[in-house]
Amino acid sequence: MRSPEPSLPAPARLVAVALLLAVLTGCVVGVDGYGRARRLRMKNKVLEMFYHAYDNYMTYGFPHDELKPLTKSFTDSLSELGNLNLEHLPQDYNGSALTLVESLSSLVILGNITEFERGILWLSENLTFDVDARINLFECNIRLLGGLISAHLLAKDYSSQLKSGLYHDQLLHLAESLGNRFLPAFETPTGLPYAWINLKYGVMENETTETSTSGCGSLILEMGVLSRLTGDSRYEAAALRALRKLWSMRSSLNLVGTTLDVFTGKWIEYSSGIGAGVDSFYEYLIKAYILFGSDEYWDMFHAAYLAVQKYFRHGPWYHEADMRTGEATHWQLTSLQAFWPGLQTLVGDVAAANLSHREFYNVWQRFGVLPERYLLDYGMLHPTEKYYPLRPEFAESTFYLYQATKDPWYLEVGETIIGSLNYYTKVDGGFASVRDVSTMKLEDHQHSFFLSETCKYLFLLYDDSFLRNRNYIFTTEGHPLPIRSTWHEKFPATHVPSNWTFVKDQSQPVRMSAMSSQVCPETVFQKSVGSPWESACHVPDVYASHRCGTDDDCGIEAVTCKKRSCSMAGYCGLWLVIY
Numbered sequence: 001m002r003s004p005e006p007s008l009p010a011p012a013r014l015v016a017v018a019l020l021l022a023v024l025t026g027c028v029v030g031v032d033g034y035g036r037a038r039r040l041r042m043k044n045k046v047l048e049m050f051y052h053a054y055d056n057y058m059t060y061g062f063p064h065d066e067l068k069p070l071t072k073s074f075t076d077s078l079s080e081l082g083n084l085n086l087e088h089l090p091q092d093y094n095g096s097a098l099t100l101v102e103s104l105s106s107l108v109i110l111g112n113i114t115e116f117e118r119g120i121l122w123l124s125e126n127l128t129f130d131v132d133a134r135i136n137l138f139e140c141n142i143r144l145l146g147g148l149i150s151a152h153l154l155a156k157d158y159s160s161q162l163k164s165g166l167y168h169d170q171l172l173h174l175a176e177s178l179g180n181r182f183l184p185a186f187e188t189p190t191g192l193p194y195a196w197i198n199l200k201y202g203v204m205e206n207e208t209t210e211t212s213t214s215g216c217g218s219l220i221l222e223m224g225v226l227s228r229l230t231g232d233s234r235y236e237a238a239a240l241r242a243l244r245k246l247w248s249m250r251s252s253l254n255l256v257g258t259t260l261d262v263f264t265g266k267w268i269e270y271s272s273g274i275g276a277g278v279d280s281f282y283e284y285l286i287k288a289y290i291l292f293g294s295d296e297y298w299d300m301f302h303a304a305y306l307a308v309q310k311y312f313r314h315g316p317w318y319h320e321a322d323m324r325t326g327e328a329t330h331w332q333l334t335s336l337q338a339f340w341p342g343l344q345t346l347v348g349d350v351a352a353a354n355l356s357h358r359e360f361y362n363v364w365q366r367f368g369v370l371p372e373r374y375l376l377d378y379g380m381l382h383p384t385e386k387y388y389p390l391r392p393e394f395a396e397s398t399f400y401l402y403q404a405t406k407d408p409w410y411l412e413v414g415e416t417i418i419g420s421l422n423y424y425t426k427v428d429g430g431f432a433s434v435r436d437v438s439t440m441k442l443e444d445h446q447h448s449f450f451l452s453e454t455c456k457y458l459f460l461l462y463d464d465s466f467l468r469n470r471n472y473i474f475t476t477e478g479h480p481l482p483i484r485s486t487w488h489e490k491f492p493a494t495h496v497p498s499n500w501t502f503v504k505d506q507s508q509p510v511r512m513s514a515m516s517s518q519v520c521p522e523t524v525f526q527k528s529v530g531s532p533w534e535s536a537c538h539v540p541d542v543y544a545s546h547r548c549g550t551d552d553d554c555g556i557e558a559v560t561c562k563k564r565s566c567s568m569a570g571y572c573g574l575w576l577v578i579y
Helices: 015-024 034-059 096-110 113-126 137-156 172-184 213-217 219-228 236-249 279-293 295-311 335-347 349-366 393-405 409-425 448-461 523-527
Strands: 066-068 073-075 134-136 196-198 210-212 259-261 267-269 320-322 326-332 333-336 372-375 433-436 441-442 472-474 480-482 501-503
Touching: 015 472, 034 066, 034 096, 034 409, 034 480, 066 096, 066 113, 066 137, 096 137, 096 448, 113 172, 113 213, 113 372, 134 326, 137 213, 137 219, 137 448, 172 196, 172 219, 172 236, 213 236, 213 279, 219 236, 236 267, 279 295, 279 335, 279 472, 295 335, 295 448, 295 480, 320 333, 320 433, 333 349, 335 393, 349 393, 393 409, 409 433, 409 448, 448 480
Parallel strands: none
Antiparallel strands: 066 073, 134 196, 210 259, 259 267, 320 326, 333 372, 433 441, 472 480
16 A cells, blocks of 8 residues: 655645636736727727717617617617517506616726716616516526616715715615515426516416526526625525526536426426526636635536536537537537636636637637627538627626736737727617628617626726726626625635635645735735646646556646546556557
């Protein structure tokens, strides 16, 4: 029997919070060589974009939900999300002012506190959710509930800049009213919520029981924060119960499907990936860990992330696979997948994030924007999903990667995005979605997320002053939520000046946080640890010398996420096996 080798401090693993400050506080590491004048010029271009879209909405769309920029009219997308005919709504229904709610946090980030005040006052006096309208729970959660909660927190943080006596928690009261209307959706045998609910009457008779993984697994941030702000635990409890049930339904490969039945708890669609229907499920696991500090979220995310890397990844791309077997089902790129490099940056898998991001950029350059679906196996556009609805995910990942690396190349990518949006989608009445990227024919719709996310991430790419000396995470709709120690379920067992949150023992990987000391993780690693970043998929070999007796002594490669094996000579590695 081999005696164990002396334990050595394992290199620090970059996990979730480790890269948070580099991503979200905009600390500067050296000079990126981009130039202040150029940066200011691009910042001003984004400001022009935002206000062109926002002012046109306020002129032609407000107080309805979203703008139709080609006809300079409006659409009440809150009800349309439920496929409701507008004739079924009360005659005096004027919409939820969705785009205004979605724009509030952007206004603060852009420094327009005056317009932020106006928005608060109008919503306080006019917005109601006592409406006979069938809505999508997931969409209303991330757009309306998230927008209201984020704006409430910003109003409290910026209270000294608001008019005296202007704000007394009106947005929180609206959020609470909306959250209460969500709760009947969770009254199912499984605890998994219905996808659709009527704001006035709850779950309607004969309502569909089919929902998506994102629809029931991406509610924990908004509803968790609502519970912490109101002291009412019901919101977080409902969202967490649904998340736990969803995770219990994973396959033996730690994969989940795309759609399921909320009554039976059975999967409907077994093919899954990192795109539509599943994307924000992964995103909210890691962000819930950052925001609330519970290891339960990390354990779920880590297992799910390793499974994604093992079964979905093919070089820089991610295909879809059957959750039961891991066999590939669809080889396609979807525009929603472009969020993944940003998520990987949060957990420290920067090398893999960069590879995927560059492939998305290549597709963007080929078509001028990012098509909704691109068939990788045929190298062609999907025949019916050729549109680009001004989605933010590629800009989001560009922002994260620039904050992590300070590589000015990402600023140049931002220039490309801004140039494309202005050239192809800007019209007199705002910014229009692209119906067909092969012809650049436009569609009469300016989605609210263009203001809550697309413009926001592009602005932060060139001016991150809002994030300096602060810690935020962004919801899947781009709404900032502050990271507060009082929201964490437990405090660090050990706190040391090098910014380590807690240490299990010297033989275990160290989880790190940049939240408290307000320094860049790269500085922490180089000075305090003396080793480069490691990705979240990396599992070190048992022994620092890489010696092994069996495959169990070997870990997982950081970049390829492949399992290492033990050679006949007794060393771990990615060995070529010849039969």
